[in-house]
Amino acid sequence: xxxxxxxxxxAEKGDSGVPQDIIAHxxxxxxxxxxxxxxxxxxxxxxxxxLLTADERRTYKLGDEVPVAVLEAWAQRDAKKAYxxxxxxxxxxxxxxxxxxxx
Numbered sequence: 001x002x003x004x005x006x007x008x009x010x011a012e013k014g015d016s017g018v019p020q021d022i023i024a025h026x027x028x029x030x031x032x033x034x035x036x037x038x039x040x041x042x043x044x045x046x047x048x049x050x051l052l053t054a055d056e057r058r059t060y061k062l063g064d065e066v067p068v069a070v071l072e073a074w075a076q077r078d079a080k081k082a083y084x085x086x087x088x089x090x091x092x093x094x095x096x097x098x099x100x101x102x103x
Contacts, residue, residue, distance in 0.1 A: 018079045026079060034071060036064050047071040050078055 030048040039045040044052040046066050060066055090096070 018076065018083045022083065023075060023079050027075070032071075034065050034068065036060050036062050036066065038062065046074075048075050048078075050074045 027048050032048050033046060036044050036046045036052065039049070039051070044057055044060075044062060046052065046060065050071070052060060
């Protein structure tokens with residue numbers, strides 16, 4: 001525990017610890033596709049921009065539908081990685097997660 005009082009946003013975090021409003025925003029911004037497609041670089045992608053790994057490409061081919069539960073798990077994992085990187089950058093710059101300015 002970091003000593004601060006839990007916020008409403010903390011209570012609304014998903015399994016990944018990323019607030020659900022952030023996930024929803026990412027889906028709107030990135031888009032959400034259930035079938036594997038090629039991204040702008042020609043790489044197999046699905047969900048909200050999840051780049052398929054080599055193992056995932058063996059299971060899901062271009063045009064294949066991916067189960068929503070799998071897409072949601074990948075979205076949570078990908079969002080967690082990005083969210084944690086953003087938090088680390090903010091901390092380095094002295095910005096709190098409450099949107100306040102540098103200390």
